[in-house]
Amino acid sequence: SCQVCPKCCARDPTVGKSALAQMFRNDGAHFQKNYTLVSVQQAQTEFFIFDSAGKDLFSEMLEKLWEQPNVLCLVYDVTNEQSFNNCAKWLEKLRAQAVGVHIPGVLVGNKTDLIGRRVVEQKQAQEWAEKHGLEYCEMSVKEMKNFEAPFHILAKSFHQLYKEKVETFHSLA
Amino acid sequence: MRAIDWCRSSAGAALVLATSSDEQHPAENVADGSSETFWTTTGMFPQEFIIGFPKCVKISKVAIQCYLVRTLRIERSVSKDPVGFQQCIEKGKILNLNQQGFCGNNVLSFSATYLRFIIKSGFDHFVSVHRVMAEGTAENT
Numbered sequence: 001s002c003q004v005c006p007k008c009c010a011r012d013p014t015v016g017k018s019a020l021a022q023m024f025r026n027d028g029a030h031f032q033k034n035y036t037l038v039s040v041q042q043a044q045t046e047f048f049i050f051d052s053a054g055k056d057l058f059s060e061m062l063e064k065l066w067e068q069p070n071v072l073c074l075v076y077d078v079t080n081e082q083s084f085n086n087c088a089k090w091l092e093k094l095r096a097q098a099v100g101v102h103i104p105g106v107l108v109g110n111k112t113d114l115i116g117r118r119v120v121e122q123k124q125a126q127e128w129a130e131k132h133g134l135e136y137c138e139m140s141v142k143e144m145k146n147f148e149a150p151f152h153i154l155a156k157s158f159h160q161l162y163k164e165k166v167e168t169f170h171s172l173a
Numbered sequence: 174m175r176a177i178d179w180c181r182s183s184a185g186a187a188l189v190l191a192t193s194s195d196e197q198h199p200a201e202n203v204a205d206g207s208s209e210t211f212w213t214t215t216g217m218f219p220q221e222f223i224i225g226f227p228k229c230v231k232i233s234k235v236a237i238q239c240y241l242v243r244t245l246r247i248e249r250s251v252s253k254d255p256v257g258f259q260q261c262i263e264k265g266k267i268l269n270l271n272q273q274g275f276c277g278n279n280v281l282s283f284s285a286t287y288l289r290f291i292i293k294s295g296f297d298h299f300v301s302v303h304r305v306m307a308e309g310t311a312e313n314t
């Protein structure tokens with residue numbers, strides 16, 4: 001069982017990350033939880049989700065919240081170029097805070113249902129993600145399409161990281 | 174009375190709680206007397222485990238062998254049950270992770286029926302604890 005503490009974040013306050021976090025942690029239940037469980041290769045991964053609002057980019061609260069993050073989920077809106085451009089700032093901020101520690105991350109393009117209004121192409125986003133060592137996926141929270149994907153990707157990456165670290169502990173013992 | 178290591182299952186020590194439980198690397202591994210076996214944390218800090226002794230013992234030395242632990246705090250309880258803990262050792266930074274050096278040179282003196290090891294932060298997402306030791310004598314009651 002892994003306990004993960006991802007930070008869901010996006011600068012623009014309308015990309016849909018709260019919608020994603022809610023959808024994912026509530027399983028249709030009416031009460032709000034701050035965590036959820038994902039299974040990868042029989043290992044259960046527990047997510048504690050911190051939803052950082054766009055305006056928090058410069059707030060001091062964020063530093064506290066972002067102490068020792070385990071994984072990163074960067075959400076942007078495919079119909080909003082600014083939200084995509086701002087991902088770089090979020091990533092930079094996180095990496096500056098976690099020097100020397102690898103933080104697995106996923107870039108998520110949301111609102112793929114708004115086909116006619118799309119301005120950020122998948123190829124462009126995917127290439128940017130790859131260049132920065134992030135996984136990539138797209139979803140539509142509104143249509144409940146692919147919204148589990150980011151969590152499965154992160155759970156898998158984090159579990160892989162754990163296995164590698166255990167190998168290191170073995171070799172040091 | 175000769176001092177012995179009370180953090181050994183062979184001396185009657187028992188793990189009563191651990192916040193991470195990878196069954197391949199259980200917390201019992203810190204008390205089996207071997208440095209080859211270890212307990213792993215699997216996520217967010219703080220992480221902790223509690224060791225119970227068969228009776229109240231007087232501790233004069235505490236040591237931990239671990240990797241990637243950044244800050245650690247140790248608490249003790251003299252209760253019959255694992256409650257009412259109070260801090261007995263705090264070290265802001267652990268420098269020599271490869272050594273069994275934590276507080277090893279300090280001469281301590283306190284009673285305990287339980288010791289609680291709280292890993293407040295790590296240098297990585299995961300840390301390992303291979304062995305803990307608490308040297309002391311049984312209290313004459």
Ligand SMILES: Nc1nc2c(ncn2[C@@H]2O[C@H](COP(=O)(O)OP(=O)(O)O)[C@@H](O)[C@H]2O)c(=O)[nH]1
Nearest residue numbers: 013014015016017018019110111113140141142
């Ligand atoms: N069309 C569409 N709208 C969405 C989608 N996800 C969220 N929204 C809407 O976008 C707005 C902002 O969503 P919210 O989750 O509050 O964004 P946040 O500020 O990033 O947390 C709301 O009106 C949502 O209903 C989606 O996949 N498609």
Ligand SMILES: [Mg+2]
Nearest residue numbers: 001003046192
């Ligand atoms: Mg748990």
